[in-house]
Every structure is written in structure tokens, then in C-alpha cells.
Amino acid sequence: MKKILLFVDDIYEDLELWYPKIRLEEAGFKISVAGPEANKVYSGKHGYPCKADLSFDSVHTTSFDGLVIPGGYAPDKIRRHAKALQIVKEMDQEKKLIAFICHAGWVPISAKILRGRHVTAFSAIRDDLENAGAKYSDQPVVVDGNLVTSRTPADLPDFCRAILKFLS
């Protein structure tokens, strides 16, 4: 059974966390949620609660086959954790899935893995992505090797189809 890591922090976009989480569970994957503190409950932008199973510090990337980062304003908080950035960097070096949607692109920007890579995201952070060396397209989903990216909750069907295709 493949294991997928999901990042959380306060003000995560509720559906961008929960839809991929339940969708991957439905497809038979084991999901672990990592946040700044284990067992702490984080609140979505609209108020949906999500408990972290693990702290960023306790994550060993060798235990996971991929990473999903939801949007909202959580990515602005997640990027402040050196260990979260190290997880992204290691999983990219291991060519494992790194899927991010909406504002979540801020995290791989700070992990410095985006130079020359094709991505999409919510339009507000297009400049940040391009300034980090990424090539931005306004598409429902962009797949570049192990990176799978989408723009908004309306893209979740395309986002998850592409994630599942990569993992299959």
C-alpha cells in the first residue's frame, strides 16, 4: 500500500486538503497529515478541522511515496518551517510525487526546486513562481515529471485524476 503525506496548517483551503485526502483513501492509499505539531487540530479557511498525525520534524521521507500540499493561506505558514522545505527538497530528489494547488506553490518556491519547471497555480502567485524560475501556464492541471499542479478548488477533479495517474 502506497503512503502519501499531506501538509496542513491553519487557514488551509478546506476542499483542497479534504478532497485529495479522501480521494486517495478511496483509491486505497494510506494518508498521513503532517503539520507543525502532531495531534494538533488546524482549522480550514472556512472552518473545517483537520488533526495532524505527525509533526514536520518527525517525518522520514523514505516512508512516503508522495506529497500533497493544499492551498489557502496555510502555505504562507508552512514555508516558514525549514523541515517542511527539506521534506519537499528530498521528495523531489527522490522523484516522488509533489502535488500542489492554488497558493501552495509558495512552499516549493521556498524549497528552491522550481527553476525551469512547468507549473500552474492561483493567478495571484504567478509572479512569485516566475521569479523563482518556474514556467507558468493557466491550465486546470500541469504535470512536469513528478510535479502535479492545479489552480483552484474547481480544478480538483483534474488535479486528482493526474495525481492518481502518476501514482498508478
Place this chain on the structure above:
Amino acid sequence: MKKILLFVDDIYEDLELWYPKIRLEEAGFKISVAGPEANKVYSGKHGYPCKADLSFDSVHTTSFDGLVIPGGYAPDKIRRHAKALQIVKEMDQEKKLIAFICHAGWVPISAKILRGRHVTAFSAIRDDLENAGAKYSDQPVVVDGNLVTSRTPADLPDFCRAILKFLS
């Protein structure tokens, strides 16, 4: 393309509406959301907004291949609308999918379609279901002909697998 109807009202359980909605969209279905008023935005139990595409009154069941009713406290409100109950009754007579989760069993109770049928639901409404003549089991999902039922958001993977199997 098959068309599926989804009921909404205030205090709907956010994931019990949005997970089946996006999941069915991902699988290629067209989803329409019906509530008391068309174009009104209803708020989930945790605050996620959902706009109704249609009013109950404007629904023709012949246009749809199935119905999904989310839980939360919305079902307590939905069951007060005679037209919503008529939709349930007609879709049951047409042997179309009627999927309901958690507290949503209150709606088919009031539509008087449950006598002798096997269902599950959140444990709090077990007595209401049994008093309406249904046979209750504490299972992640129960399928009885065109009825697909589950208990809580934790059952959403099983609920949607069974819904998709029925519709395939």
C-alpha cells in the same frame, strides 16, 4: 452524460456534500445542486458555502439519473419541503439511485419510502429509521437496490465507491 441531483440547505455537512459532488464530477457526471431557492448560497456546518443551481420546485426528476443527500442538520430542513419529498418518492419509483449519509435518512423517512428496506446512518437517527420500518445495520455502507447509505464523513470512500458502482 449522466446527471445527478444533490440536495442542499443550511448546516449541511460540508464534506458529505462536496466529496460526492467533486468525486462524481471527476468521474464525468454532471451535478446539479437543488435547494429551497435557486442561486442562494447555503452554508455548511463548518462554514463552506454552496450555491444552489435549482430550486426544489423547478426539478423534473426525469432529467436526473440519481440523487445524493448530504447529512449535517440540512436534512431536518429539507424534509419540510413537500417538493423535496416528492422528488425522493418519484426517483425511488423510477428505481434511480438515492444515496444518503449520516442524518440525511430523515428525508427518505418523510418521503415514506423506507418500509422493509436495509439502510445505515449516523447512530443518533437509528430509532427514527427503525420506527419508519427500515432495517438498520452499523456498516460503512449498505446497498439495498437503488438505496446507497453510509454513516459519517469517515465512510465517504466506501459511500462513493458504492455510488459509482451503482451508476456504472
